[in-house]
Amino acid sequence: MILHKGEILFRQGESGPLYHLRSGLLKIVRLHPDGSQYLVNIIVPGETIPHHSLISPKPYFGTAVALTTSEIDTLPAAEWYQELEQDSARYRDVALLLQDRLSLLQQRFDQLTETSPAEKLKKLQAWFATYIGPEPLTDVLTQEEIGQFIGLRRETVNRLLRKEPLA
Numbered sequence: 001m002i003l004h005k006g007e008i009l010f011r012q013g014e015s016g017p018l019y020h021l022r023s024g025l026l027k028i029v030r031l032h033p034d035g036s037q038y039l040v041n042i043i044v045p046g047e048t049i050p051h052h053s054l055i056s057p058k059p060y061f062g063t064a065v066a067l068t069t070s071e072i073d074t075l076p077a078a079e080w081y082q083e084l085e086q087d088s089a090r091y092r093d094v095a096l097l098l099q100d101r102l103s104l105l106q107q108r109f110d111q112l113t114e115t116s117p118a119e120k121l122k123k124l125q126a127w128f129a130t131y132i133g134p135e136p137l138t139d140v141l142t143q144e145e146i147g148q149f150i151g152l153r154r155e156t157v158n159r160l161l162r163k164e165p166l167a
Contacts, residue, residue, distance in 0.1 A: 001072050009064035009072065015057065017074050020048045024070025025131055025140065028062040039141075039148040042067070044104070044131055048075065051101055054094045057081065067140050068132065112151050120150040121160050 003009055003024070010016060012031050021043050028041035028049075040062055043049055052058050057077055084090050111123045124146065128137050137146065138161065147157045 001074065003066035003070045003072060005066055005068055007066045009066065010060045012061065012063045013059050015059050015077075017077050018048055018050065018053060018080050019064075020073040020075060021045050022071040022073060024072075025067040026064050026070060027067050027141075027145070028064055030062045037063075039145045042149070047101065048097055051098065053077075054097060055084070055091075108149075111149075117152050117156050118160055118164075120152060121146070121157065124150050 003026075009019060009026060012029075023045050025045075026043040026049075027039055028043065029037045030040050031037055043064070048054065049064065050058070050060055052061060084094070107127060111120055111127065114120045114123060125137055128140070132140055141149070143157045143161065144154045146152075147154045
């Protein structure tokens, strides 16, 4: 299936199939009781989601929204879990998928632990360039989302972008 920027793949709290992202980018946002949204994850090509449902079914943790045009394979949940039960070697595949995800999360922690806000932004830009190429980061994420993703206030992101715009 093809999703275009802004289209929703699944909604927080629903249950359903798993998905494999072939190309593009997705964001996972959590909706809080007060109606505010918070960016919690970015899904990159090659990932199978939701991560927390790779071994057993769980409701979707957040809402998945296309950041760019994305090509996605649907993996029916019943088939996925049946194949896991029938072929124990598939658990190794799941473990490797989760290991890759942990590696991406470690990169994100590196971004978050930078002491300088400017360095946090620079690392995020470098990480994103791998997936979006020369397109400006602000064409994919709002200033608010950039701030949420790297632990800065939107105002700080705005100030940094005015000082030295992202390429």
